[in-house]
Amino acid sequence: MEEIRSKDNALVKELVKLGSSRKYRREEGRFLLEGARLCGDAVKNGVVPQIGLLTEKAMERYPQAREILACCRRGILISDGVAQKLSDTQSPQGVFCVCEIPPQSLTLSPTGRYLAMCSLQDPGNVGTILRTAEALGIDGIVATADCPDFYSPKVLRAAMGGVLRMPFTLVQDGLEAVDTLRAAGLRVYAAALSDTAVEITRLSLGAGCAMAIGNEGNGLPPQVVERCDAAAIIPMAGGAESLNAATAAALCIWEMVRR
Amino acid sequence: MEEIRSKDNALVKELVKLGSSRKYRREEGRFLLEGARLCGDAVKNGVVPQIGLLTEKAMERYPQAREILACCRRGILISDGVAQKLSDTQSPQGVFCVCEIPPQSLTLSPTGRYLAMCSLQDPGNVGTILRTAEALGIDGIVATADCPDFYSPKVLRAAMGGVLRMPFTLVQDGLEAVDTLRAAGLRVYAAALSDTAVEITRLSLGAGCAMAIGNEGNGLPPQVVERCDAAAIIPMAGGAESLNAATAAALCIWEMVRR
Numbered sequence: 001m002e003e004i005r006s007k008d009n010a011l012v013k014e015l016v017k018l019g020s021s022r023k024y025r026r027e028e029g030r031f032l033l034e035g036a037r038l039c040g041d042a043v044k045n046g047v048v049p050q051i052g053l054l055t056e057k058a059m060e061r062y063p064q065a066r067e068i069l070a071c072c073r074r075g076i077l078i079s080d081g082v083a084q085k086l087s088d089t090q091s092p093q094g095v096f097c098v099c100e101i102p103p104q105s106l107t108l109s110p111t112g113r114y115l116a117m118c119s120l121q122d123p124g125n126v127g128t129i130l131r132t133a134e135a136l137g138i139d140g141i142v143a144t145a146d147c148p149d150f151y152s153p154k155v156l157r158a159a160m161g162g163v164l165r166m167p168f169t170l171v172q173d174g175l176e177a178v179d180t181l182r183a184a185g186l187r188v189y190a191a192a193l194s195d196t197a198v199e200i201t202r203l204s205l206g207a208g209c210a211m212a213i214g215n216e217g218n219g220l221p222p223q224v225v226e227r228c229d230a231a232a233i234i235p236m237a238g239g240a241e242s243l244n245a246a247t248a249a250a251l252c253i254w255e256m257v258r259r
Numbered sequence: 260m261e262e263i264r265s266k267d268n269a270l271v272k273e274l275v276k277l278g279s280s281r282k283y284r285r286e287e288g289r290f291l292l293e294g295a296r297l298c299g300d301a302v303k304n305g306v307v308p309q310i311g312l313l314t315e316k317a318m319e320r321y322p323q324a325r326e327i328l329a330c331c332r333r334g335i336l337i338s339d340g341v342a343q344k345l346s347d348t349q350s351p352q353g354v355f356c357v358c359e360i361p362p363q364s365l366t367l368s369p370t371g372r373y374l375a376m377c378s379l380q381d382p383g384n385v386g387t388i389l390r391t392a393e394a395l396g397i398d399g400i401v402a403t404a405d406c407p408d409f410y411s412p413k414v415l416r417a418a419m420g421g422v423l424r425m426p427f428t429l430v431q432d433g434l435e436a437v438d439t440l441r442a443a444g445l446r447v448y449a450a451a452l453s454d455t456a457v458e459i460t461r462l463s464l465g466a467g468c469a470m471a472i473g474n475e476g477n478g479l480p481p482q483v484v485e486r487c488d489a490a491a492i493i494p495m496a497g498g499a500e501s502l503n504a505a506t507a508a509a510l511c512i513w514e515m516v517r518r
Contacts, residue, residue: 132506137496160501201517235518237396242419243509247391250506251513258460259494 004053005079012082015053015098019088022149029101031151034088036095040064041161043071047099053078053086055094062095072097088153101151106169110185112139113256114210118174118224120245121216123148127158128246129213129253134162136250136257141168142177142210174212174224181210182229188212190220190228191252197233200255205232211252216245263312264338271341274312274357278347281408288360290410293347295354299323300420302330306358312337312345314353321354331356347412360410365428369444371398372515373469377433377483379504380475382407386417387505388472388512393421395509395516400427401436401469433471433483440469441486447471449479449487450511456492459514464491470511475504 004012017024018032025031030050033039036058043049044067052072057080059065069075078086083094108114115133120126126148133141148155150163159166171177181188187209190197205211212228214220225231234243234251243251263271276283277291284290289309292298295317302308303326311331316339318324328334337345342353367373374392379385385407392400407414409422418425430436440447446468449456464470471487473479484490493502493510502510 128503128506131503135495135502136493199518234395236394243391243394244387244505246503247387247506247509250502250509254510254513259458 001075001077003077004082007081007085009082012085015086015096018098019086019153022152025101025149025151030098031101031156032086032153033097033099033156034086034092034095034153035157036062036064036093038156038161039068039095039097042097042099042164043068045164047164048073049097049099050074051076051098053096055080055083058094062093065095068095068097088157104169106140106142106167108181108184108186109139111207112186113207114139114181114186115141115249115253116174116177116181116188116210116212117141117143117147118177118212118220119144119215120147120213122245123152123154124158125216125244125246126150127155127162129249130155130159130162130166132246132250133253134166136253138253138256139167141166142180143168143170144173144177145170174214174221175227178212178224178227186210188228190225190231191234191248192220192225192231193233194225194231197231199235200232200252203230203232205256209256211256213245213249213252260334260336262336263341266340266344268341271344274345274355277357278345278412281411284360284408284410289357290360290415291345291412292356292358292415293345293351293354293412294416295321295323295352297415297420298327298354298356301356301358301423302327304423306423307332308356308358309333310335310357312341312355314339314342317353321352324354327354327356347416363428365399365401365426367440367443367445368398370466371445372466373398373440373445374400374508374512375433375436375440375447375469375471376400376402376406377436377471377479378403378474379406379472381504382411382413383417384475384503384505385409386414386421388508389414389418389421389425391505391509392512393425395512397512397515398426400425401439402427402429403432403436404429433473433480434486437471437483437486445469447487449484449490450493450507451479451484451490452492453484453490456490458494459491459511462489462491464515468515470515472504472508472511
């Protein structure tokens with residue numbers, strides 16, 4: 001099997017860039033996936049990675065290591081030092097795959113349930129929301145282009161595979177997100193803190209609707225809220241601070257799927 | 260004003276230990292709170308810190324800095340190096356307070372709503388759950404002693420002040436948590452993935468109930484689930500992984516307070 005032991009190897013440098021640069025990922029049309037679980041799930045779901053990179057320790061430790069390697073077009077044994085260089089974590093598992101970015105795949109249905117993510121900032125939040133969206137079973141996500149890249153290491157990790165399984169599409173901004181959803185015949189609600197917002201449990205959030213959520217610090221821009229069918233608020237207790245963005249999104253998603 | 264510029268200062272070493280050691284916090288009966296927002300909110304809520312430590316930059320940058328200092332029994336100007344040494348973050352704001360650990364303050368009411376945290380592992384999850392519990396307005400938390408210490412820097416930060424405002428009590432283990440809640444006349448439901456669990460929306464989760472949630476990897480021990488009135492499951496979509504522990508807890512809390 002091919003081996004790379006030097007951190008100065010040209011491919012290693014390329015893959016580090018793939019992990020750190022959104023622009024480079026777009027140009028190359030591929031991304032770096034890390035972790036035994038994530039890589040194992042990807043190949044189980046039919047992904048054929050261009051390259052699989054594993055350490056000797058990972059080959060011994062993870063039962064799925066051989067299956068991952070068998071599914072990759074090219075397999076490379078890497079040293080612990082190279083794994084550390086490629087990794088986004090402090091204690092890397094030593095399992096990496098280079099995968100093609102699939103074409104965007106969201107088809108909106110007028111009876112579906114969708115989430116619009118507008119100008120979120122934190123990759124951990126975005127990943128957690130993708131994980132929740134998949135687990136609770138909504139039909140897709142519309143995200144503005146200024147959200148953290150779904151194929152960045154932090155989003156991929158927090159999403160626990162949700163990036164690879166959740167249909168999504170990117171749009172320019174919040175207004176385009178709302179217009180796209182409404183054009184598909186969906187009711188669109190803005191998650192907002194405004195005084196005129198309706199308590200979320202008072203809205204009919206079943207099939208054929210979407211919730212738009214905004215930036216962690218600033219929420220949705222007023223013009224986006226106005227473009228929605230109504231603004232929804234999660235009622236909170238008196239002296240309370242606020243909800244974490246991923247928690248607020250989870251409650252919005254839950255209210256769309258709750259039976 | 261008193262000044263500390265050396266990282267080798269005896270008080271600095273003591274405060275570093277206060278940040279890192281649960282045992283030391285218990286012995287000393289005090290903890291280290293970090294951040295302009297957290298320290299500012301604490302003094303606004305009537306906390307009288309033993310010591311306030313601020314950098315010159317923080318004094319200029321944060322409007323609440325002088326109010327914090329005015330409320331502390333002892334104020335110390337610290338260097339950026341000392342702030343870095345005391346901080347749990349990469350870019351410290353340079354605002355710290357040493358506060359007394361208040362006595363545990365939970366009185367269970369038979370019409371209240373409570374959460375039992377059993378053997379959680381991740382301080383970020385515990386903090387986020389405390390933040391959510393406060394924001395959504397439940398009445399208190401019962402936590403097992405093996406959960407991350409609520410007064411650790413990571414829990415304090417993720418809870419956004421929730422640790423200082425949310426009534427809680429510690430118990431030995433999950434069985435004691437359930438027994439304590441049931442003895443107060445509360446119905447106790449186990450958040451579980453077991454086949455016999457009832458969908459969470461089918462249970463009557465209003466006033467007079469508690470939800471018990473378990474460890475991120477292993478959930479609740481079977482004997483704890485058995486001791487509860489019923490097991491509740493959050494219905495999930497087909498191929499999905501699972502929910503993040505803080506997200507699952509948020510949905511459990513929401514179902515208790517939802518109107």
